[in-house]
Amino acid sequence: MSILIDAWTIAWKDLSNELKTKQTIGMMVIFSSLVILVFSFAFDPTNNMVKAVIPGLVWLITIFSGILGLNRSFLSEHENDCLTGLRSAPIDPSSIYLGKVLANFIVVTVVQVISIPVLFILFDYRFLGAILWFMLIVIVGTFGFIIVGTFLAALAANAKNSEMLLPVLLLPLLSPLMIAAVQGTRIVLENQDISDAISWLQLMAAYDLLFLAACFFLFEFIMEGS
Amino acid sequence: MKELGNMLELKNMTKILGDKLILKNVSLVLNKGETLAVIGPNGAGKSTFFKCTVGLLQPTSGDIIIEGQKIQKNSAEIKRKIGFLGHESFLYNTLTPMENLKFYGKLFKVKNIDEKATRLLKEVGLHYFKEIPIRSFSRGMMQRLAIARVLLAEPDILMLDEPHTGLDQEAVALLNRIIKQKQTNGTSILIISHDFDQVHELADRVTILNKGRITETIQLTSDIDLPKMKDWYAEAVAQK
């Protein structure tokens, strides 16, 4: 129980700071808008093929902007060696992980709430799918992304070139999740048989649970300095 | 003021980093209410020794015993009992002093955080700056706040790694006053310092850590004055 309280304390520290400065979220929103802009040059939005790329774009902007936030989340703890301060506090190391997952998830979700509608507007996309299923898929997929992303951000933060290292580590591990997420999103947006989307959703949920357990357990080893 | 009994005991602590033997069979006893200074040349392994004790590093071998109880690996208990002041401040640049203290207070499960934090900020002389993000603070102000952070949880043992570096005369006096006050409250203190004046003023006992070994220990009785202690140190370090 105290693990969750500590996790929330850590998450709230990041979030309240974000509320004050709005820097990370602002940057992420701008960045995802720019990605959308660049893609609208690449794929003519008036073209019919837009429908085909929308599900992929939803996830592309999530991941690209998300990686910016993930990079920050542990690098900011390296200023003044705050991470060591956290490690010398009487808390379970896993609560640092949970706290960061929570904070990152909330930040990325806020960014999505802004950037996905922007995507639909700029691509002039009429949303006809089942909105609840769409949201569920986005939430489950984003959660998986954050679970693995936060973990690897902590790992990469040990390196000098962590900003470059994180995507290299993260993207291959995300591939199954992204396949499932994009396919699930496509099915929902195209109003196809929802049972197919459910099977993708199950795959994502399994991925989330498996990696949450693995990362939760292994995080201690990342924190253990030597 | 001395009470009997060991507060902290380290038995045969060894630490190998990479393929370097950094601590070799370090054993040491810290009595209740005692102040023990650890001195030694740069790179002797003093900071490593502290980190191993606090649990930030895993000693390769050896035991840590607090109040007669052997400490398991990574126990939260030892972290609650020991207040550790490292080289870095562990403070968040984006937060104000008050927010920093409150954050750590919550993690350390401190009761009456607001009240205590306000009192501590007054004590270290940062009361007027309590709403300013500490990014703009000078090294000395940071160090004061770092000290406040360590004191917040009211630990039984204080481990201070070079607390005097970067402080002005006034702050040094302030820090010494705080340490002395803690001493009268019966807190056991381990202190690393290169500043012999402060060591002589504060410590009850001085031990030398050189090249990963505890070589000599001396009780600072009233007949040992500052020059004498310096001579003793120079001799002990030169021997090896």
Added chain:
Amino acid sequence: MSKVSGIIDKLLFFTLVPSFFLALWLVFIWSPVERVMGAPQKIFYFHVGCAWVAFLAFIIVGYYSVRNLIKPNMNHHIAAGISAEIGVIFTTVTLLSGMIWGKSSWNTWWTWEPRLATTLILWFIYVAYLFVRKMEGSWENIARLSAVFGIIGCINVPIVFMAIRWWNTKLHPVVFGEGKDQSGGGIAPEMLLTLLFSIFTITVLYAFLMRKGIEIEKMRDTVRRAKNRAISRLAS
């Protein structure tokens, strides 16, 4: 100890060389030419062997990663690294031979055939793993971090395979089904024997490379230690 290991090295070497030539003979001369595909089908023997070793090498990385987390050990750390390096090579060969195979049989350089696509992801995971090992810091630190990544990567590989296969069956249910590369369908007994033998040979090659690689890395480590010792003696 070193005597035994010397014998193992010799044994491996003297198994490897004749098997290699035997495998080549089996592949190119003894085994029949496949009727539909013709000669390019011969790539298949190397392709499957390399793919098997690519995945085996990663399992070995995972195994040593777990051992390393339980108790840090320089030898396990080295073994995991060498296995990953060899794995990258075999993964690359698998990908290239797979592409050639695809070009000659389906007239396309790349298909999202689940096994091939998983191999591609595996390649990226391998490379990421090697990047983690290139980080700065004490070897214990790197051993721990890379072990953590190795384990996560290992967990990921079967999920990747599942996801891609699923994706495939939903995307192109007709074109790319099972049994595409003959392993499922009718395979002549000679072909099967040749395949098994080339898998055996490549596995022996892996074991041989692994032992040599570890030996070289240990030598490097010894040299590095000696150097450090010399420096610290000079300094004091």
